[in-house]
Amino acid sequence: MILVIKNDSQKRQLDNLISWIKSLGLNVHLSHGENSTIMGIIGDTSLLDIDLVSSLDIVETVKRISEPYKKSNRKFHPQDTIIQVADAKFGGNNFAVIAGPCSVENEEQIISIAVDVKAAGATALRGGAFKPRTSPYAFQGLRADGIRLLLLAKAETSLPIVTEIMSVTHLDMFSDVDVIQVGARNMQNFELLKELGRSNKPILLKRGLANTMEEWIMSAEYIMAEGNNRVILCERGIRTFEHYTRNTLDLSAIPLIKELTHLPVIVDPSHASGLARLVAPLSLASAGVGSDGLIIEVHNNPEKALCDGPQCIRPNQFADIMRRIRVILPLVGKESAF
Amino acid sequence: MILVIKNDSQKRQLDNLISWIKSLGLNVHLSHGENSTIMGIIGDTSLLDIDLVSSLDIVETVKRISEPYKKSNRKFHPQDTIIQVADAKFGGNNFAVIAGPCSVENEEQIISIAVDVKAAGATALRGGAFKPRTSPYAFQGLRADGIRLLLLAKAETSLPIVTEIMSVTHLDMFSDVDVIQVGARNMQNFELLKELGRSNKPILLKRGLANTMEEWIMSAEYIMAEGNNRVILCERGIRTFEHYTRNTLDLSAIPLIKELTHLPVIVDPSHASGLARLVAPLSLASAGVGSDGLIIEVHNNPEKALCDGPQCIRPNQFADIMRRIRVILPLVGKESAF
Amino acid sequence: MILVIKNDSQKRQLDNLISWIKSLGLNVHLSHGENSTIMGIIGDTSLLDIDLVSSLDIVETVKRISEPYKKSNRKFHPQDTIIQVADAKFGGNNFAVIAGPCSVENEEQIISIAVDVKAAGATALRGGAFKPRTSPYAFQGLRADGIRLLLLAKAETSLPIVTEIMSVTHLDMFSDVDVIQVGARNMQNFELLKELGRSNKPILLKRGLANTMEEWIMSAEYIMAEGNNRVILCERGIRTFEHYTRNTLDLSAIPLIKELTHLPVIVDPSHASGLARLVAPLSLASAGVGSDGLIIEVHNNPEKALCDGPQCIRPNQFADIMRRIRVILPLVGKESAF
């Protein structure tokens, strides 16, 4: 960590700062320039609060040299982490596709979609049981019943199931779920993250609506700090001023996340734009950019979907996307499992 | 709700849509233009899912005519809601100031600050017990112990206390807290909001990092829909591309929120910029824009604050801000209680 | 255009509004609901100022039904516009790649890069002569001399040249330039756009730093309204809160722009992220999403580039990208010319 010390600082203040830093087991290196003094802090600065340091009256600015994340940091874990759930493999040279309806609606619907997406190459089934809705008056999902229906579809197709949790208090209901999803709005629900860090299930961590990549990685770090290393990151679009799309899909995040961390990272092209007709082009783009997979909303009757219909595609459109992705994968060092 | 129907729609599709809308107890008014057909939906459309409607193949765009919120809507509740907590009055022609340290650190600290801010005119005490921190390695607050210390300060000064909740599972610990704060990162933690809607305590609801005013009001609506009408909104800055400030304080939100809802709305000038030296000018600006109050971080030793130090001011600076605000209040139809 | 009329409007005001609208040659259709009156305006509303209409005291909100752009609108021109410049074809089932250094530096540099990128399949040469730099103290480009050097490279390779204009007063110097580029910072320099609309050269119009797709199309409309229909749009990233990348590349814009307009749209993966190592993945993603081409910065010695070095790649990396893109093109209905 590097501190720029203000020019008008008093020696007493500087001495106080130095002794405090040394008391934390860190070392200090000073370099006096014409207009400012630069202090380098040497040692494990990850425990040092950058906000606290910036607050000191004699400090002009602070620059962190090392990243604030450790367990997820590729520097300390150069090989890709590969997370396997039944036949779905996330990370490394694998490309995994999770597909299914936005909301679970009934047995017939979820099983029929599960069968269709499996046939097209999906290796996991998604389906919303608990739905985070902006309005308290909107449909909130079938909740426990939705999970029960997902398990029926799993029994039928042997696809592992992925579904979203919205509260620590619901955790018991997720005991048979294969991958627990944390939605964008809960990305910084830190108490939930800690609890999931104590579970033994893979976590699909969506990027928050307006969170930086660093904050997103730090949320993965919350889970990993508690002992659960099986975190799959998921880019789903960020909020910008543009209003033709619901969110702006940030595909640059994919290669950057893979450089900064060893975790798998996939893309959700359905929520990103909120427009069914963009799912195909954004899926192909995601494959081209080097994503470790996709999570796609597929519905057998999008016009009747109880929620989020605009972003759902039909099974035949899904199969067509899968066929085209298969051609792209070898270009980015991926093997197709479908 | 107004729907623009695509020009190439088939009559069968349009008829299907009309019967479905009528089956929901709503009425339809059609108007055929040269390039498009406009459908007006008449009745209580607040239960109609705008996403679902937009998803229909024959619908080009949808425009809501009436707001999606009801209980918080000023149209149905023209007079200001006034929320009183001990001597602190939020809303109407009142101006209430909550002050205190970012984090509760120890008994001496919290009591001494409480005494100081009360003397300067604050009518409620804030202090973080549970701290939402980006990093799992950063100080997470004294938690239950922090609440205990706040209650000591309350006993000493009779100031009501305001502190943040981070999980539904912590609710028991908040039984003696006077106002429960929901932080920006939990603004759309809907399960928490519902639970707080069932409590009998006033809720201080901060605006999310990147949430629109409408989403913010909808989160208040989540609390009110469960029966708790005592919601105080708090603007604390939104995330933009600017990096000299931590957030961009959106003061235009104050008069707009007061126009759209009947709820009190206050400003947090400390978190907004993250810079102590901006607290005074932003506090005066908040008074000028018509805010119902402020929540300000005050520390007796900002340089030693365990967290968020950069945004804390000292008690004497706080007293000076209060003196100046007193002059502004009559200009905006407010009475000073200090 | 649809207007929602406020409930408390007086009949006199409404009558005034209706006569004013009719005086413009438009027609009015009224529909009285329980809580509001809806007015549909029928006819060519593109000349009606939506801001003016919104300003009227009796108007609650306004919704445009038809787009404000005409000449660029796909509704009135369903087939793709194809713009050919020497061997470079933009639009339709073509994929064109413009490549070259950020700044033109000297004869040896520009010719050597031109030869390399042509060999790899580029059909146009880019190179900055006038450089828009944030700081007045930074290198501003070789200006007229830069254009002269580009023309030498054109003579050597017969690649058409693309370079940026920064002022109407420089137009004379661009008489031998093949495609005139308008940079992001000048996207709404309307006087420049009008003047370019009177020229007979294809215009490469970059999206502004923080402009919506609609504003971008309206800027194309400025050029087309003056008679020049040869506009190539170029997505180059928008400004968001993320700071690991310089800009956030908005690939969803590509399929949307192609749906809304008939103009070709290409991607600049170099400026988007500002990181050389993201150029390859973002180029592949751009091909996958259906872009009509790319504009890529290539330098024979990125470490010595006078500006913007971080985003330049070497000729051999460029050739490798081209090889991989060739595989993707047939998946999105494009023919490879390289």
Add this chain to the structure above:
Amino acid sequence: MILVIKNDSQKRQLDNLISWIKSLGLNVHLSHGENSTIMGIIGDTSLLDIDLVSSLDIVETVKRISEPYKKSNRKFHPQDTIIQVADAKFGGNNFAVIAGPCSVENEEQIISIAVDVKAAGATALRGGAFKPRTSPYAFQGLRADGIRLLLLAKAETSLPIVTEIMSVTHLDMFSDVDVIQVGARNMQNFELLKELGRSNKPILLKRGLANTMEEWIMSAEYIMAEGNNRVILCERGIRTFEHYTRNTLDLSAIPLIKELTHLPVIVDPSHASGLARLVAPLSLASAGVGSDGLIIEVHNNPEKALCDGPQCIRPNQFADIMRRIRVILPLVGKESAF
């Protein structure tokens, strides 16, 4: 400037870098840590291109210690710059108000408004002659004729006039204008800025739609670098995801700009929100935050304004705002001239 050198750099690369930096007349200080080498560059680094330095393969990150602006920098010019135009004084303990219609429409309109705003305390008259409009089909202003009408109003009231320039080629028409305004969309029209730097007129430089404070200051620096030190900055709202307001007024910018530069900075509350009913609260907030003045749109008949009507207030509302601001000014160390 501080460089963090990558750990795996070769000695040869580092030596090359050091000799290059020394060849520029700068000095180097190296400090070897466990995981990285830190290089401090000592001397006048303002001419060093931070982009170029970041691009070097061996450089991990770069941090500038000193600001990239000089002439506008308060460090080198601690006292406030005061710019006087007739009776309007900008900067220091002055508070100046510019008022007038969005667009100049006719002689009667502009003179009548000029008389009214002068009576209420305005010391300068604004009025748009050249209008930057998103659509080529919208009213573009009376242009030369608008300036002529402004000069009539000046002759009548002796108020100095402020109006916007949109192209270098129009400069001749501005010879009698007192303050030349650069609009948000031209904030980075660098060729225009340079030309205005060579004029002898005060420049009102609006902040760009999505520009950081640093970029805004750098644009002032463009003008000052050419010799014209009379730059008045103007905050007018930035673009965010919020859509209830046209822009988000960034009032935190005011105290920060005054800390970083010695230039006067005023606020435009009219364009910021685009809503007439927010002009009063935002004006009071601007006074409270320490602004050096305001530029307000006033119209004698907002419902008939040819453009931007939604944000115009009436003369009596303007007078009321002025009366209230007068009370706030002494709180922020300002003298009222009205």
